[in-house]
Amino acid sequence: DIVLTQSPDSLAVSLGERATINCRSSQSVFRSSNNKSYLAWYQQKAGQPPKLLMYWASTRASGVPDRFSGSGSGTDFTLTVSGLQAEDVAVYFCQQYDTTPSITFGQGTRLEIK
Amino acid sequence: EEQLLESGGGLVHPGGSLKLSCAASGFPISNFAMTWVRQAPGKRLEWVSTISAASISTYSVDSVKGRFTISRDNSKAEVYLQMDRLSAEDTAIYYCAKDQYSGNKPYFFDSWGQGTLVLVSS
Numbered sequence: 001d002i003v004l005t006q007s008p009d010s011l012a013v014s015l016g017e018r019a020t021i022n023c024r025s026s027q028s029v030f031r032s033s034n035n036k037s038y039l040a041w042y043q044q045k046a047g048q049p050p051k052l053l054m055y056w057a058s059t060r061a062s063g064v065p066d067r068f069s070g071s072g073s074g075t076d077f078t079l080t081v082s083g084l085q086a087e088d089v090a091v092y093f094c095q096q097y098d099t100t101p102s103i104t105f106g107q108g109t110r111l112e113i114k
Numbered sequence: 115e116e117q118l119l120e121s122g123g124g125l126v127h128p129g130g131s132l133k134l135s136c137a138a139s140g141f142p143i144s145n146f147a148m149t150w151v152r153q154a155p156g157k158r159l160e161w162v163s164t165i166s167a168a169s170i171s172t173y174s175v176d177s178v179k180g181r182f183t184i185s186r187d188n189s190k191a192e193v194y195l196q197m198d199r200l201s202a203e204d205t206a207i208y209y210c211a212k213d214q215y216s217g218n219k220p221y222f223f224d225s226w227g228q229g230t231l232v233l234v235s236s
Binding site: 038040048049050051052055061062093095097100101102103104105106107108 | 161
């Protein structure tokens with residue numbers, strides 16, 4: 001199975017500043033056949049289910065503010081939250097679907113306000 | 115509005131059984147593969163099982179093969195997870211999730227239920 005390792009495990013960022021969360025895959029999730037990376041990002045607030053933020057590594061899901069952006073390819077990916085707002089406090093997970101149906105998730109990164 | 119509502123969780127003794135249900139609304143469930151994902155306390159999300167749109171194919175993580183059975187009734191817009199021979203390692207919140215794209219395998223999920231807690235303990 002592909003193992004996704006996120007870093008850091010937690011971070012605290014000041015309101016209005018930028019938060020950067022990394023996700024490294026144990027093997028490439030990029031397919032040259034369609035030039036896509038099979039990676040998604042989710043946000044999970046306390047007591048709530050995960051919410052889809054990004055897919056294909058950098059495509060924003062419907063309704064997601066444009067302060068959220070995704071980048072990367074192959075094995076290294078980044079979720080960036082620009083202009084952090086209080087409502088962004090959550091745990092963020094990456095997920096790969098290259099090896100569907102055996103999809104896997106990262107361990108999560110907790111984002112807090114400094 | 116797409117909605118998923120899980121039910122059926124609870125406390126069960128090791129070796130026991132539970133059947134989870136997921137009631138879907140707001141979208142044509144018959145077009146989508148449906149998936150169960152679990153989250154054990156302090157652990158990462160774990161894909162458990164997926165059933166294709168027309169129930170032709172099912173897929174499960176190795177740790178539940180032979181113990182868990184996923185099924186669906188599109189006429190009722192419901193998905194089920196029959197869980198047998200439960201162990202403490204199965205303790206988790208179980209989420210029902212819908213894929214963003216119509217298809218037969220899990221990709222990424224744009225709708226999730228609120229989850230139902232399964233606690234396996236003596």
